[in-house]
Amino acid sequence: PYNTNASEILYKNGFKHSAWNTLIENRVSEGYQLLSERGIQVFTIDDYELENSIFINNEIFGAENHLATVPIRNNPQGRSTVSGFSINHEYAIFHRKTDLVESVGRLPRNDTQNQRYNETDENGLKYLWENFRKTGTDSSRKDRPKQFYPIVLSGNKIFIPEMYWNDENDEWDYDLSQYHSNDIIFPIDSTGTERVWKWGVDRAKKEIAHLKCEIVRGRYEVYRRNYINDDGKLPGTWWDDSAYAAGSHGTNLLSSMFTRDRLFLFPKSFKAVIDSLKVAGAHKESLILDYFAGSASTGHAVIAMNDDDNGSRRSILIEQGDYFDIITKPRMLKCIFSSQWKDGKATQIRNKSCIIKTIK
Incomplete structure (x- = not known):
């Protein structure tokens, strides 16, 4: 009533x-x-x-x-x-x-939403590419410091370099001296704000095949596969x-x-x-x-x-x-x-x- x-x-x-x-x-x-x-x-x-x-x-x-x-x-x-x-x-x-x-x-989902998942992997599963950089709530480096780490571009492939967590400084330690600075990608947005990646280091290493890098408006952007949820x-x-x-x-x-x-x-x-x-x-x-x-x-x-x-x-x-x-x-x-x-x-x-x- x-x-x-x-x-x-x-x-x-x-x-x-x-x-x-x-x-x-x-x-x-x-x-x-x-x-x-x-x-x-x-x-x-x-x-x-x-x-x-x-x-x-x-x-x-x-x-x-x-x-x-x-x-x-x-x-x-x-x-x-x-x-x-x-x-x-x-x-x-x-x-x-x-x-x-x-x-x-x-x-x-309606038909329009389903059509966004326009990619198919080797197992026939549908997905779309979305930016790997997190936005919105809890997306800044200070919110999730362990999700702020470098991704390295090597030729047509990307990988996560070896790194170790520094409890004192609350950040990752790594040596990137052997890589060109242009090939090192951090989750920093177009305004220069330090964001974080959507996954932690361990998951990113495990699912690196689901990530790719593209040049968008003159800067590198990392994308991840977002698979359609059948539910x-x-x-x-x-x-x-x-x-x-x-x-x-x-x-x-x-x-x-x-x-x-x-x-x-x-x-x-x-x-x-x-x-x-x-x-x-x-x-x-x-x-x-x-x-x-x-x-x-x-x-x-x-x-x-x-x-x-x-x-x-x-x-x-x-x-x-x-x-x-x-x-x-x-x-x-x-x-x-x-x-x-x-x-x-x-x-x-x-x-x-x-x-x-x-x-x-």
Whole structure:
């Protein structure tokens, strides 16, 4: 429940903030107890209760387990407000249960992203060349002194010279007197700032075949092979795919499955739920709990994910609204029967078994 008039549901939107906070804190606390030690919670909300939502979840999970707050462009047309701004987005807040969760799940790349990996090695693996010099956070020499070392160019090959770590000076000792200064490359950028290489000395020596040197704008640059990850790309912190639009991929999807329009106000985009589950690490054997089930978007997403990778994920949906018998349960029955609907009729049969148990 978003606690706004724009998201009318049975939980009496318009609560004072304190009452809403109590409602959410009680339920998130219970959900926390049920969550796996390696589990991730996804909590969606809009601007009206964003700050309270982050505070409550940080209190329960710990601020150190707040992985990200991701804006999702779920309403490209916009929703008018009294302030004069048009609201185009909501947020997905990701919290892990413990530090046993070392990374989040990956998302599929689109065709444009896949085309960037336009090189193929001797084993048929795809990769692209990227600069070996590190940029951004922790990229200066003082941040990672052991990753500041010379690379020597000899003919068409490069190698890492012998060197020894000097604890007193916090730097590498080496003898480069036999090499021409033009053939010695350090991770110094075009502004003269001392950066670092992306790998340490040992790994660079081990994977030297994955490095190359080129002249770019009159200076030597070292590049490394960046292999495509078959699991996909790291999720960004801004989701703006057109498939995240709640109207075309939420409301319209429900309209195709049922003969009546507007059975449920503001259903989430089916694609946004799937990607949220992927980022939360919903592997083939996962059990997913949604205790504000609404129109059963989460349950539908779980069925679709199983169809996509032959998984056996299970979902538990909890809902107390009258629309449980009108939309929540019927939608689950329909998506089990078929993945394609038009005007309330299935256009193909799914031909896969599934068990639904209803407890009241």
